[in-house]
Amino acid sequence: MRLSGLFAAAVLAAAFPAAAQDAARGRALAAQHQCTACHGENGRSAMEGIPSLAGQLADFTTIQMILFREGLRQVPPMNQAAAGMADKDIEDLAAYFASLPPGPPEDRSPRDPALFARGEALIGPRNCGVCHLPDFRGRNQVPRLTGQREDFLAETLKAYRDGRRAGVDTQMNGAVVGLSDAEMEALAHYLAHLE
Ligand code: HEC
Numbered sequence: 001m002r003l004s005g006l007f008a009a010a011v012l013a014a015a016f017p018a019a020a021q022d023a024a025r026g027r028a029l030a031a032q033h034q035c036t037a038c039h040g041e042n043g044r045s046a047m048e049g050i051p052s053l054a055g056q057l058a059d060f061t062t063i064q065m066i067l068f069r070e071g072l073r074q075v076p077p078m079n080q081a082a083a084g085m086a087d088k089d090i091e092d093l094a095a096y097f098a099s100l101p102p103g104p105p106e107d108r109s110p111r112d113p114a115l116f117a118r119g120e121a122l123i124g125p126r127n128c129g130v131c132h133l134p135d136f137r138g139r140n141q142v143p144r145l146t147g148q149r150e151d152f153l154a155e156t157l158k159a160y161r162d163g164r165r166a167g168v169d170t171q172m173n174g175a176v177v178g179l180s181d182a183e184m185e186a187l188a189h190y191l192a193h194l195e
């Protein structure tokens with residue numbers, strides 16, 4: 001899905017607010033809205049298919065919440081959670097989750113050296129590190145990938161490829177063109193096991 005230039009400008013304006021964000025207020029909002037019931041008490045998800053938010057970049061989280069709120073990224077529980085939420089609340093929630101230390105989930109699978117190597121071999125030719133940075137800690141609206149759940153990474157890559165996940169632009173849809181399920185699972189395994 002391609003968003004209009006006007007909408008993209010509105011998203012960017014919301015993502016780079018002049019006012020300071022308040023992580024302490026975001027913490028209270030996270031409890032009130034029960035974000036942590038799904039995303040984990042410390043922002044590290046223990047549930048399959050649900051991403052960790054700890055250490056995620058605030059600009060990325062803010063933009064994704066706006067996409068959920070506007071129904072542009074379709075995930076029913078998240079469209080519901082973000083419905084009618086004020087920009088300031090979204091920014092404070094994003095600041096709170098960005099302030100939590102990232103790390104792997106407790107139920108991370110052991111590292112499979114062959115699968116890890118297959119993923120590593122795909123990363124360079126696909127230029128993944130050019131946007132996500134070579135250590136995959138992300139930058140601005142390009143998300144951190146280290147510490148993320150492997151099942152979520154594999155599933156969301158397939159969603160971009162199959163047109164089930166829309167972002168602010170089509171960069172990610174382009175980045176995964178032609179990748180097979182097995183290649184995406186190898187990429188997810190590699191990224192989930194980076195320290
Ligand atoms: C009922 C469970 C549930 C609740 C409550 C919930 N989420 Fe989510 N959240 C999800 C699921 C499921 C996904 C993503 C699934 C997907 O893309 O397939 C998600 C995705 C997200 C993402 C996108 C992260 C990424 O890496 O792509 C953000 C940001 C997010 N949630 C923030 C929040 C915030 C903030 C709250 C509280 C206001 C919240 N969520 C409440 C289930 C929940």
Ligand code: HEC
Pocket residue numbers: 051123126127128129130131132141142143144145148153156157166167168169171172175176187
């Ligand atoms: C041209 C820049 C660019 C390249 C190349 C790129 N990405 Fe991304 N990636 C992005 C942006 C921007 C987003 C956020 C898009 C959105 O709004 O959904 C993203 C999102 C993601 C997400 C979603 C994470 C989350 O928490 O929701 C994953 C996983 C991901 N990229 C993996 C990869 C992999 C693996 C590669 C290489 C095959 C790659 N990316 C190449 C820019 C890029």
